[in-house]
Amino acid sequence: MRLDHVRRLSGPNVFLPRPVVIARLDLQGLTGHETTDHPGFAERLVDALPGLASHHCSAGRPGGLLDAMARGTYFGHVTEHVTLELSGLIGREVYFGRTVRAGGPGDYEVILECPRDEPTGSPVVERLITLALRIVGGALAGRVPDPSADLARVAAVHEEERLGVSTSALARAARRRGVPVRRVGALNLLRLGYGRYRRTVWAAMTDATSAIGMEIAGDKRLAHRVLADAGIPVPEGRVVASAAQALEALRDIGGPVVVKPLSGHQGEGVHIELCTPPEVVAAFAAAAGDGGTGGDGAEVIVESYIPGRDYRVLVVGGRVSAAAELTAACVTGDGTATVAELVERVNADPARGEGHDRPLTRLALGPTELALLARRGHGPRTVPADGERVWLRRNANLSTGGTSRDVTDGVHPDVADMCVRAAAMVGMDVCGIDLRLPDIGAPPPADHGAAGILEVNAAPGLRMHLAPHEGTGRDVAGDVIDLMYPAGTPSRIPVVSVTGTNGKTTTVRMIAHALELDGRRTGLTSTEGVYVGRRVVHVSDASGPRSAEMVLGDRSVEVAVLETARGGVVRRGLGYDRADVAVVTNITRDHLGVDGTESLDDLIDIKALVAEEVRRGGHLVLNAEDPPVAALADRPAVRDRDPVLRYFALSPAAPVLAEHLRNGGVGYCVEHGWLTEARGADLTRILPAADVGGSFDGHAEHVVADALAACAAARALGVPVDVLARALRTFDPHTRNPGRGCVYQVGSTPVLVDYAHNAAAVAAVGAFVERRWGAGGVAAVTLPGDRPDDLVIETARALAGTFDRVVVYEDEDLRGRRSGEMTRLIVQGLREGRPGVRTHPMGDLKGALTSALDIAEPGEPVLLLYEKLPPVVELLDTLGAAGGLSGEPVGGRSDTTITDSSARTTTPSSQ
Template sequence: MNDPRSTTRDPQGPVPELTIVSTRVYRGPNLWSYDQAMHLVVDLGILEEYPSSAIDGFTERLTGLLPTLDKHTCSTGREGGFVERLHEGTWMGHIAEHVALELQNLAGHRVTRGKTRSVPGHPGRYNMIYAYSEERLGRAAGELAVRIVNHCVDPVAAPLDFEAELDDFLRLAQRVAFGPSTQAIIDEAESRDIPWLRLNSASFVQLGQGVHAQRIRATMTSRTSALAVDVAGDKSMTTTLLAGAGLPVPRSGTTRDAAEAVAVAERIGYPVVVKPLDGNHGRGVQLDLADAAAVRDAFPRAVAQSRRGVVVVESYVRGKDYRFLVVGGQVVAVAERVPAQVVGDGRSTIAELVARENEDPRRGVGHEKVLTRIALDEAALAYLSEQGYTPESVPEEGLDVPLVRTGNMSTGGISIDRTWEVHPDNVDIAEEAARIVGLDIAGIDFMSPDITQSVSEVGGAIVEVNAAPGFRMHTHPTEGEPQFIAKPVLDLLFPPGSPARVPIVAVTGTNGKTTTGRMIGHIMRGAGKHVGLTSTDGVAIDERLVIKRDASGPKSARTVLQNPRVDFAVLEVARGGILREGLGYDKNDVAVVTNVTADHLGLAGIDTVEQLAQVKSVVVSAVPRSGTAVLNADDPLVREMRHRCRGQVMYFSLAEPGSPEHLFVEKRLGRGGRAVLLEATPRGERIVLCEGKRRMPLAWTHTIPATYNGAARFNVANAMAAAGAAWAAGAPLHDIRAGLRSFVPDSYLSPGRLNRVEVRGAEVFVDYAHNPAGVESLGQFVSARAEQAAAEGQQVRRIGVLGATGDRRDEDIRELGTVVAPWFDVVVVREDDNLRGRPAGESAQLVAEALREAATTGGHGTEVLVVPDEEEACRRALDLAEPGDVVAMAVDQAAEVMQLLEDYTHRAQPSPRAGVLMVPDPDLA
């Protein structure tokens, strides 16, 4: 934000009219930040005239609601800096940014990054950017921040129940947050630079990418055996297996009938435990039942928690309740679990003591916090009654009153860390139990009078084995040292030295990015990689098209990175996806930028080529220090992107020796840099890989099919960019060479990109060129092909089919006609099926008018026809073509046009003038 300036105040004073105009969620590096961020465009209205210092009481009201804002440093770099700015005067968008960050901090999310910048050309509007950890919470933080700022401007005009709103916000944070166990694993993953992706709104998470990915759901992992989970869920089966292995377990039996439960209890001997066969979290478990009446009374509560209606009756093992956590066959933590209880003070009732205990900020609902709130439910009331208490009883000072029988954290219990006190015999027993059940992560419930002594001496037994055990009693014990148990979990999923990421090559640019991406993918497949490729045609896994759509955005990138077959990703990155969501991943090992020319200008706030270059440079900013950016040295806007790269920079250039661009690259090579250049030889032009003074010949351009004997200069550039990317990714030179030589620009490997079909002796090329730079390059190629034919004595005409996209500016559409005029003898102007908001015929007419004007002023004599329907336009061009002519079709629906070409050679031809609208020449009217 700019410093406060002198403004003309509204005589009526400030009005609380800060509003949110639009919201974007960036899920990866973006135009504003290296990391994910929330982007709100806010409108200050009359508040543009009122910085914070000009509103009486504003700063005091805001800091009264959020006193922790005094910890914000802002631009000063020291605590309290933001409050200083408030007193000096700063604008409401900047203030809302800090409030949104602080609200998330209050919810336990540590976020600090933010910036607020004015929207060019829109006084009073600002881009408000701030970090977030959870998307729904980040969005809610921005919305609440705006309400808070408006309230502090004028509490009467913008009333706000701050406490209620904050409570609602914090409850949302609790609902969307990961549980302590999942969060511990994610925190450890982040510390190891292992990427993660939330797969649902709960605790289902992917760690790593592609072939290296592992999944977790809470503390169940990709390696957790479903059979082992079933065994652990059947307490009777678990006990049978453990007893068969000679491990200490209680005597037990199962039943569906209360009377039979009594019989089992009398057979094994009182006291007994009654619990559901397949329950969890201690629900329905009743301990120390001393007679038949107690068993009959306990049976209904146990059977109600059993999914299969089966109840376990087992001998009661006296002692303390311990939980052993076993990961990968080793005990990594041990906690003593103490049942929920209150301590009397001689004045308060049990209900009051429980309420006071629940005020502990560490207690929440379920597993949302490190401790669970204590509930005076039916089971608790019954247990109190057994002890002679009611909720209104006042226990004497210092008296412990247990509220539940079990020490489960989910029923309000507390934990004491005992990891370093356990006897080795007991450790061996717990590890053996996990191995017998077959769980990679297991919670072993152990009852023993003293865990520091062997159970063989003091007694004790394993009473339960749990799949998906909770971590919070170990990571956040009520007493004792926390155990960093996420480390062995990550060691299990990603052993030290094993990869978690797949190499990512991101390709962007105005033209050529699809072909370049396909070339890179083809090279890497030849090198033995399983390639996931995104492009404007769809998502392909090992050349199989799995999704057919424009897949050059972040969602498609995530689709590839989730695929378990992919060990190399080539991602086409378009400007639209960057502006809409960011990259969708955190970094790319190689970034390729082919060029930046005028296209899509006037959309989404991008009005100049320089702004477009800023957007596309995001992929360069996402290159880590170990990565490489492959940049087109012949494009000054791309060349400047080197300043945004943290890794190495490799250039590619078609420039001739002695040119400024060539000298620029040679200077970098003199410093040990790398580049891909062209070299003239007696046998022709060839591509050379350069590193410092070293020169490594790669391939003659005429041997690369995509260049059509070197005539397609844009594909020469694309091949050089692809070679540089594959080289940077570690591909051997012979694989790069073989890949370029075998990449044929047909409708299979490269649909819609300079596909060649011969129709009745005429050469027909189908391409997706749709902007001025693209169609001009296509025109240059057609002229080069025509010159090659003319050199052989053939009479050749150059025929083109082209159309403009309707959502471009008028001047951009007209430029299409202007640049193409010198390269064609006949141009058939068409329109896309999707007119994108323009009236039918308008885009075609603009192109045709520009073509006519350019042909007249340049003396080209270009014949112009308008055939709005794309298929009919292509038919007309074919009807005009004679053997030897070169026809270039810049189309929107390439697959349909290729089908037309195939059918055209087998069908009767239509009338040459069908569907043609001749463009009148005013000079002849």
């Protein structure tokens, strides 16, 4: 078997609302083989990975996979389960897997769940699949593979790139509260919320953490001075820059003392309870980091040693969130095991890991630990007495192997007040207070030498409180999130997601225009680029998840309107979760044969994701006249969201819409020439259909349909009727919707520029041309080459239904086609659609438009279909084209008298 490639869907997708990877496998020589064709294979595989025996598979019970292999199953399916088992063995908790055929007989796609916050570029899953293939291959060859060495290497990569304990807890706490979470790259940096409510947090440091507070906390002596000035007890101490000064401090302060780096962290370089000059000199050298020479230069703190117990108090938002008593790294003898064996035994606890990746840190026997053991008469091979506690460190710090005991409920109010005051004086919203005193449950002793705050820690670790070695874990991560998003504070802006085969770009532009006129700063993604507040910020085909994330990460955006195209959904998933309004314009045959999309049903499943990912109780806008779209309301995943259905249709008699209105639902249609909002039998007129910008007196019915969809979405977000009417009336296609239904005047010839590139879109444009000009005209066309031959021919046939003279040209991007191939297919389709059609092959855009203008009779329209808009605009400019239609306003206006509706009309509502 061979792994061809892996792609990651980072957002909600057609398989899961969580990230997945899709691995393409080529079974090669195992094509057509099943597990029963290889006696002993299943037994050897389970011997190598015993956990496979408990896999449920489709049986829904432990042992399901064993049964499947006994009956006979294919090897892509086996590889899926082996990969899931390997993931679990390295602590990568994922459970979903599926294997499906793809392409040729031996081609399979294995879909595997991924951890939510695994970096996008992580190599872990690819290495796990590669290892799974080797294990399966080994079992097929008659061996019982041992994956331990290879798996350990993958586990090391996973440990290095996974979120730290604190950051992971913050991500979970945010998601429990419904706050969107995105990890930034491979960092422990989280982006929370959407748009104007976006916040960031890095471990326990929030975007509101004071930079000055960070500086004060990072300078231990400055922090002590700030606290002492406020009357908060701190150890007596001084900063020294030489061994001689350290000895002078020892004489002045009196022993015992503590020697530590001025700006150290995680307990490194801290030496406790020193009384003699040699101890202080050695400690100074270690704290100064000069390799033990005792030289001058580095700054070190020498301060009085406060006896008592070590505590860490976490202060979040001006209150004590949790408190823990800390115990330094140690082992307890049993009378038989050596110190080294006891350390190994403690480190076997899965809760212990390297650095901050686990609730506890592994014990070490490094120089610091060995030196302390030697001073106490021990070594690695010493056998401590039963019950004897052997200290490996003097400073109580989790980073050096210490443990914690939760004492939150026992903190004395006076101690809590002291810690809260300390955090306020330093200026920290979240901080960890290290203090020593006899008992945290009693008032601090009046003698400042008997109690004191040792350090104020910025970005404090949370793991000692989340999972203490003893006592109750505390939801301190939730407290940090609640500080950032107090009760009642939103974390999301309204999100509108629009999908469909045709009309997406026009619809999102109409919605965004209405929202901007309503005074809301809008972020818009479309096939032409990303816009924020009507200004383009990124030019590209921006209808995928990266563009959505760009808008949702912009702190100036108040509402997001996202064009959501098929390609982005298939290749990367959605760029958001839980839209407030989901719109599906229509679903027709297009993009078949691309990205594994083989049928209309496949397209429906892809587009349905937008409807299924609407928030519970949100709004779902569906085209009542498009059966596949209307049927989305009955999908189980959509019904589970219980959205407010808002149907639209050109005709109020459309059966789905009519039934919906009879049941008291909300719908949008053209009633007696007016765009109308219907709530059951109550009607609210919005504006005449003929007044919709770009509809050309209502002749462009597909534009009117897009306007109805936009009405439904805008009204769902509370845009008032009068504002919505003004937005649609001023929707000038040249400025608001370039490249979609724009008419230019070249001499006496109107040139209609449109992006139609499938049969349904071409038919709609053709119908518009016939209604507006009374007949067809000349077309200059290109079509995208990444469609199957039958769809290209079908689109050309639809084109021939309106146009009897067609100039065919090829786009610069052939999308994998040979030169001349698309021209041949288009001409074939045109002739199938209209045997007498006159075709004129041309080499490029300029030649095609020039030829079409020459062929057209005076006043006869020319349709120009394009692939890239900028060259079209540039060419029209060189031809002296003007926007508008023979002097009338662009898009046209109607003076038609509108007959009043016989139904009762209500006063416009803001809902």
